[in-house]
Amino acid sequence: NAGVMQNPRHLVRRRGQEARLRCSPMKGHSHVYWYRQLPEEGLKFMVYLQKENIIDESGMPKERFSAEFPKEGPSILRIQQVVRGDSAAYFCASSPGAAPEAFFGQGTRLTVV
Amino acid sequence: QKEVEQDPGPLSVPEGAIVSLNCTYSNSAFQYFMWYRQYSRKGPELLMYTYSSGNKEDGRFTAQVDKSSKYISLFIRDSQPSDSATYLCAMTLNDYKLSFGAGTTVTVRA
Numbered sequence A: 001n002a003g004v005m006q007n008p009r010h011l012v013r014r015r016g017q018e019a020r021l022r023c024s025p026m027k028g029h030s031h032v033y034w035y036r037q038l039p040e041e042g043l044k045f046m047v048y049l050q051k052e053n054i055i056d057e058s059g060m061p062k063e064r065f066s067a068e069f070p071k072e073g074p075s076i077l078r079i080q081q082v083v084r085g086d087s088a089a090y091f092c093a094s095s096p097g098a099a100p101e102a103f104f105g106q107g108t109r110l111t112v113v
Numbered sequence B: 001q002k003e004v005e006q007d008p009g010p011l012s013v014p015e016g017a018i019v020s021l022n023c024t025y026s027n028s029a030f031q032y033f034m035w036y037r038q039y040s041r042k043g044p045e046l047l048m049y050t051y052s053s054g055n056k057e058d059g060r061f062t063a064q065v066d067k068s069s070k071y072i073s074l075f076i077r078d079s080q081p082s083d084s085a086t087y088l089c090a091m092t093l094n095d096y097k098l099s100f101g102a103g104t105t106v107t108v109r110a
Helices: none
Strands: A005-007 A010-013 A019-024 A031-037 A043-050 A053-056 A065-068 A075-079 A088-095 A108-112 B004-006 B011-014 B019-025 B032-038 B045-050 B054-058 B061-066 B071-076 B085-092 B104-109
Touching (some): A019 A088, A031 A075, A043 A065, A075 A088, B011 B019, B019 B104, B032 B061, B045 B054, B045 B061, B045 B071, B071 B085
Parallel strands (some): A010 A108, B011 B104
Antiparallel strands (some): A005 A019, A031 A088, A043 A053, B004 B019, B019 B071, B032 B045, B085 B104
16 A cells, blocks of 8 residues: 655745656545645645545645645645745645645755746 | 744754653644654655643654643654664644654764
């Protein structure tokens, strides 16, 4: 049973470009969470999604960031017009139901140059 | 004041020693408490998960929760070089939104 799959593992974008981060949850998991990890800081909750629904986006910046989890396909975290401050590791986690025991992927490391 | 405080270390111990890690928190409504291990450039891996105050043991790992003091601990007995990693405490007041500590980096010397 494959774990949570994130791609790409590394992403370099120039300022002003768009970044798309993908997350395929574990088989049988319908709940997806995105976290951001800045250097020297802990992981910060961004958004919680179920299939076709955003349940809680209280940790998402109000502008430029969006997330989706369509009926088919992976969950996508989209960052428009990236800035240097968006450089971070973005982790996706999944669980079979709403549960604190989430399983994390390996992360996507975004570098904005 | 941060919601979850964790000493960043680094912590260096000889092989076989007991590693003691701690976190304090400010929100008394937190109900679930977790410890994750994160190797360099990898994702966090769930080690321990507890709900109530008291101790929970799993192999060489013991998690301790003291809700009255808003303090949680993780102990690693007979530490091994493979235990060298960053340890993250996390907690939540509902069933999904985790609040993490900044992590403690541990090195176990052979």
